[in-house]
Structures are given as structure tokens and as C-alpha cells.
Amino acid sequence: MIAPLRPVRLPANQPTQFYRGGTAIAAFRSAGAPTGSTGRADAFGPEDWVASTTTLFGHSTEGLTRLPDGRWLRDAVQADPIGWLGRRHVDAHGTSTALLVKLLDAGQRLPVHFHPDDDFARRHFDSHFGKTEAWIVVGTRDADPTVYAGFRETLDARTIRDWVAEQDAPSMVNALNAITVEPGDTVYIPAGLPHAIGEGVFVVELQQPTDFSLTLEWRDFLGSAERGHLGLGFDTALQALDRSGWDAERLAGLIRRTAGVTESRSDLLVPDSRRFFRADRLRPATPLAVDPSFAVLIVSEGEGRLRTEHGEVYPLSTGDTWVVPYAAGELELDGDITVLRCRPPAAAA
Structure with missing residues (x-):
């Protein structure tokens, strides 16, 4: 007889990353948790991949969640997709959970980067999913906690190509909208939108279940242009970038401020x-x-x-x-x- 599926409490799952962070994750997980269940607090454990059926780009298993019985969650879902996901979900998305959730603690400002949409990912990565994402801010440490999203003005392709070739990080960052955030704020990041998370911002991130990050500002983070464009070359990768300008009115359509909402059930993200x-x-x-x-x-x-x-x-x-x-x-x-x-x-x- 097969045991019924039940909720599963998960330990931390922090694959090594290229940027610093992790202390907020360790403190969060240790608040009221039993001994041995805290997260990594070392310099390069800034992301905790929760219930992950997704791997780091170019890896076979790193990033996957392992269940207490020793199986990868990915394999458990594929063995019983109806039980895990429900019939309607399987009819729409197959055996994919269609979701990756992370705890993300930015111990330094993340590089300026963007993600492909579904069509681009299908053509260039043979993937059903691109990487649209959203952030739920759960904590901040600095006096001016900031995230960055969308270019303030429409930019021509040559300007961006020049910034990437010269690795002109100040120009890239200064071209973005800087958004001051507090716990309870949420920011929706459509595929293609250039963005970064500032130092000291701790978020729960929802995203499509891929690891496709195209990084404009690669030099001080990734060490090679190849890792920035994921083998596509920047001429191809930049075709997925949203170069349009996002003024205050347009940007407001991505953000919700929910700290003062007291209902027992509150929708956190924008309708889009x-x-x-x-x-x-x-x-x-x-x-x-x-x-x-x-x-x-x-x-x-x-x-x-x-x-x-x-x-x-x-x-x-x-x-x-x-x-x-x-x-x-x-x-x-x-x-x-x-x-x-x-x-x-x-x-x-």
C-alpha cells in the first residue's frame, strides 16, 4: 500500500552562488527552529532554493531539493504527478511544478541582469519556461534598502552593447529606477526587465522554474563573458532585453505595498x-x-x-x-x- 502524500518540512538548500549573502537566511531559519535546522551563514550561500525541482544552469542535480526519504522532490513529483500537483495542473503544465521559490539574502548588490521570456527560452534553451519572477520583501538591514528595476529612459541597442563591452557598471546601475523598499513590499519582474537587488535586502522570490540569468554586469561577479550570456553571445542575448523606459506611472504597475494590510488572507502580487x-x-x-x-x-x-x-x-x-x-x-x-x-x-x- 502506497503511503498518502503529506506536507513535508524542508531543511535549507543553499547551492553555492557567485555573490555574497546568507546570514539573514540562517537567522530566519534559526528563529524557533530545532538544533541543526539553520541555514548556511557563509559568504556565498545567499539563496535557499525551497521545494526545488530546478537545477543550477549547467548542473545535473545541484539546486534540487532532497526529501527526508532520500528522493529528489523532482523524482517524487514525476512518480506521482496527480498526487503532488492535481489533474488540472498536470493537464496544463505536465509534471513540472511550474514554480521555484527562493529565500534570497543580498549580502552585496546583485549585478544588473535580466531573464528571457518563454518564447526566447524555447528557441535558445529548449525550455518550456523562461524566467519571470517576483520579490516579497521580508527583511532589510541597510538605512536605504533599494532594489532596481527597468531603465528610466528608453535606450538604443548600441549604448547597451557599449556598456557591456566596456563593463561600464556605473552607467548600467544609474540607468535603472532605484526603488526604496520595506518589509511587505512586493515587486513583479517580467521577463526581459533589467534589474538588481540591493545590499541588505532579504526577499522571498517566486519565479518560473529555470536558472536562465543573462548578466550585463559580469566582470566583478562571474569572471567571464561566457557566463554572462550563457553561451549565446551578447548579440543574441540582448535580443531578450527590455530597453524601453519605465516612468513612475508604468513602474507603479509592478509594485504593491502591503505592510499595512491586516486581512486574514492578502493577495501579495500585482494581477499581471x-x-x-x-x-x-x-x-x-x-x-x-x-x-x-x-x-x-x-x-x-x-x-x-x-x-x-x-x-x-x-x-x-x-x-x-x-x-x-x-x-x-x-x-x-x-x-x-x-x-x-x-x-x-x-x-x-
């Missing part, structure tokens, strides 16, 4: 993001029913309980990360707790 992923913040003033879905849960504050429709009860506390299969059914959440629920796009009825 919903065809790629969903995120809501759950604060159960009374026991809160949660519909069946494949989901990643990030416990951002407090302590509480998660009950499945099959009768299991799981304690939750600050810093926990969970993967929930569709087959766990309707859930009930209660306690003095705040949970970020991250999900793939809704499949059509």
Missing part, C-alpha cells in the same frame, strides 16, 4: 503576475480554511498549526519552509502566525 505564479499572506485570526493545491509555505512569523483534511496536524514556527502536495487536500491553518503561501499559476477549470 498571476499567469506565472501566485502568492498570498495568511494570518488566521480564527481557523482559516485553505484550498487544495501544490504549495510552498514560508512561515514568516509566529507559531501555529497546519491540519490536513486527513487529520494530520503539523506544528509551524518562524523560519519553517514546507512543501504541500495537492493530495493533502483542504488545509486548516490556525495560531498566532503569518504564512506566505506560494503557488503555481491556477490551471483553467
Whole structure:
């Protein structure tokens, strides 16, 4: 008899990266966690890939989440996609979870980079998915926490090619909109949009399940232009870049400020993001029913309980990360707790 699928509490999963960070992840995971469950706090563990069925670009297994029974989550989902994802999701997306969630702690400013859309990824990487993403700010350390998104003015292709050839980082950064953020802010980053996260900003990142980053500012981060353009050459890679200008009105369509929202269930992201992923913040003033879905849960504050429709009860506390299969059914959440629920796009009825 096959055991029923249940929610699974996940340990940290921090593949080594090219930029510094990780102390905020370690502190977050250690808040109320049992001994041995803290994240890496070394210089180059700035990303925790939660419930990941995605690998680092060019790697076979690095980045994948391993379940307590020793299997990769990717293999478990492929063995029982209906149980993990639900029939409608499988009909729409096959055996892919269609989602990657990360904890990302920027110990330094990230380089200016962008990601391909689905069409570009299909043509050049043989992938069904590009890499649209969104950030939920959960913590900041610096006096002026900043993220960067979109060029302030429309730029011609030659100007950008010259900046890349000369590795003119100041010009690249100064050309972007600088956005001051605080916990509760969310920023949607469509594919193609140039962007960076500033030092001291700690986010939960939702994205399509790929690792396609095209990096304009590669010299002080990646060490080679090849890693910046992922083998495509910059003439090809730059075809995926959004060179258009984003004024304040246009930029406002990417941002939500949710720190003052007190509802028990709050949608966190702008409507345009919903065809790629969903995120809501759950604060159960009374026991809160949660519909069946494949989901990643990030416990951002407090302590509480998660009950499945099959009768299991799981304690939750600050810093926990969970993967929930569709087959766990309707859930009930209660306690003095705040949970970020991250999900793939809704499949059509």
C-alpha cells in the first residue's frame, strides 16, 4: 500500500552562488527552529532554493531539493504527478511544478541582469519556461534598502552593447529606477526587465522554474563573458532585453505595498503576475480554511498549526519552509502566525 502524500518540512538548500549573502537566511531559519535546522551563514550561500525541482544552469542535480526519504522532490513529483500537483495542473503544465521559490539574502548588490521570456527560452534553451519572477520583501538591514528595476529612459541597442563591452557598471546601475523598499513590499519582474537587488535586502522570490540569468554586469561577479550570456553571445542575448523606459506611472504597475494590510488572507502580487505564479499572506485570526493545491509555505512569523483534511496536524514556527502536495487536500491553518503561501499559476477549470 502506497503511503498518502503529506506536507513535508524542508531543511535549507543553499547551492553555492557567485555573490555574497546568507546570514539573514540562517537567522530566519534559526528563529524557533530545532538544533541543526539553520541555514548556511557563509559568504556565498545567499539563496535557499525551497521545494526545488530546478537545477543550477549547467548542473545535473545541484539546486534540487532532497526529501527526508532520500528522493529528489523532482523524482517524487514525476512518480506521482496527480498526487503532488492535481489533474488540472498536470493537464496544463505536465509534471513540472511550474514554480521555484527562493529565500534570497543580498549580502552585496546583485549585478544588473535580466531573464528571457518563454518564447526566447524555447528557441535558445529548449525550455518550456523562461524566467519571470517576483520579490516579497521580508527583511532589510541597510538605512536605504533599494532594489532596481527597468531603465528610466528608453535606450538604443548600441549604448547597451557599449556598456557591456566596456563593463561600464556605473552607467548600467544609474540607468535603472532605484526603488526604496520595506518589509511587505512586493515587486513583479517580467521577463526581459533589467534589474538588481540591493545590499541588505532579504526577499522571498517566486519565479518560473529555470536558472536562465543573462548578466550585463559580469566582470566583478562571474569572471567571464561566457557566463554572462550563457553561451549565446551578447548579440543574441540582448535580443531578450527590455530597453524601453519605465516612468513612475508604468513602474507603479509592478509594485504593491502591503505592510499595512491586516486581512486574514492578502493577495501579495500585482494581477499581471498571476499567469506565472501566485502568492498570498495568511494570518488566521480564527481557523482559516485553505484550498487544495501544490504549495510552498514560508512561515514568516509566529507559531501555529497546519491540519490536513486527513487529520494530520503539523506544528509551524518562524523560519519553517514546507512543501504541500495537492493530495493533502483542504488545509486548516490556525495560531498566532503569518504564512506566505506560494503557488503555481491556477490551471483553467
